[in-house]
Amino acid sequence: MNPIQTTLPGLTLASPLVLASGILGLTASSLARVASLGAGAVTTKSFGVEPRAGHKAPSILPYEHGILNCVGLSNPGVDQMIREIWAYRARSVVPIIASVFGKTVEEFGVVTARALEAEPDMIEANVSCPNVAAEFGVPFGADFGSCAQVTGIVKKNAGRIPVAVKLTVNCPAIGRMAGVCEEHGADVITAINTIGPGMLIATDVRRPVLSNLTGGVSGPAVFPVALRAVWEVRKHTTLPIIGVGGVTTVDHAVQMLMAGATAVGIGSAVHYGGVDVFQTINEGLREFARANGLASLGAVIGTAHSEPPPRGSGA
Numbered sequence: 001m002n003p004i005q006t007t008l009p010g011l012t013l014a015s016p017l018v019l020a021s022g023i024l025g026l027t028a029s030s031l032a033r034v035a036s037l038g039a040g041a042v043t044t045k046s047f048g049v050e051p052r053a054g055h056k057a058p059s060i061l062p063y064e065h066g067i068l069n070c071v072g073l074s075n076p077g078v079d080q081m082i083r084e085i086w087a088y089r090a091r092s093v094v095p096i097i098a099s100v101f102g103k104t105v106e107e108f109g110v111v112t113a114r115a116l117e118a119e120p121d122m123i124e125a126n127v128s129c130p131n132v133a134a135e136f137g138v139p140f141g142a143d144f145g146s147c148a149q150v151t152g153i154v155k156k157n158a159g160r161i162p163v164a165v166k167l168t169v170n171c172p173a174i175g176r177m178a179g180v181c182e183e184h185g186a187d188v189i190t191a192i193n194t195i196g197p198g199m200l201i202a203t204d205v206r207r208p209v210l211s212n213l214t215g216g217v218s219g220p221a222v223f224p225v226a227l228r229a230v231w232e233v234r235k236h237t238t239l240p241i242i243g244v245g246g247v248t249t250v251d252h253a254v255q256m257l258m259a260g261a262t263a264v265g266i267g268s269a270v271h272y273g274g275v276d277v278f279q280t281i282n283e284g285l286r287e288f289a290r291a292n293g294l295a296s297l298g299a300v301i302g303t304a305h306s307e308p309p310p311r312g313s314g315a
């Protein structure tokens with residue numbers, strides 16, 4: 001028995017580590033490379049119906065505690081991504097999650113139906129993108145009604161393929177939002193996307209560095225926020241959770257599991273430690289299981305929610 005094996009609906013993952021969307025997820029070759037180096041599943045870059053250029057450089061800015069990005073959902077569109085997923089499948093048996101977005105609820109439905117042509121193992125609906133139909137383009141994931149509608153249409157169009165909804169903490173209450181997703185058919189919750197947005201200024205030229213002025217914050221700075229979000233999602237739903245946000249160490253991954261995650265997303269850590277991070281954390285997780293006498297890491301999932309042993313019990 002592989003002690004670090006985990007499951008998501010319809011899938012067995014040899015490792016709980018999942019490549020997060022937006023990192024090395026645009027081409028079959030980069031996805032297959034990450035899979036070969038120890039990811040339990042890989043997620044594509046979010047794609048929409050049409051190709052999209054996104055924001056111009058500089059759009060990614062590492063700083064002491066994390067990364068700011070204003071990439072802006074740049075992607076080659078569903079036609080090209082279907083080809084990439086097929087090409088990936090020819091190279092790897094590691095499960096692949098297709099991350100989709102739309103500017104309207106209807107577009108989410110269309111891109112999901114098209115993505116099925118590539119037969120991904122799961123669809124992940126990225127509801128953190130702005131809803132252009134809403135005033136000021138509020139993200140779908142910030143509004144209970146919009147999030148419910150997107151979840152419903154993606155689930156309907158995904159047929160037998162399981163659906164994850166990727167939530168943001170930029171919403172009234174992420175636990176309740178996850179509950180709404182569960183009611184409307186989600187099979188998995190992925191939490192969280194980048195937070196903020198944030199800004200950094202180049203003091204020499206006295207201007208914000210990023211081309212879009214602001215960008216989503218990821219990396220170690222967001223870890224406690226992501227962990228709290230996973231904890232709240234676990235309190236409000238029974239769905240499996242892919243916990244993502246700031247995980248760079250074995251201890252972070254174990255904390256995510258203890259907060260209630262079934263699998264752990266790895267994104268910005270690839271920028272810091274390279275793709276070897278999957279192998280390094282996998283080895284650390286195996287060692288953690290061995291040192292704690294665990295036949296399966298499943299034994300620690302959600303344990304941070306249980307009551308502490310009574311004082312003086314000797315436990």
Ligand SMILES: Cc1cc2nc3c(=O)[nH]c(=O)nc-3n(C[C@H](O)[C@H](O)[C@H](O)COP(=O)(O)O)c2cc1C
Nearest residue numbers: 020021022046069126192193218219245246267268
């Ligand atoms: C450069 C970059 C691009 C990203 N693009 C996407 C994306 O297309 N879709 C998505 O759902 N999340 C995207 N994300 C968010 C990540 O998947 C992840 O949720 C977030 O960065 C927090 O995890 P991390 O700290 O491990 O990176 C992106 C993050 C970064 C840094």
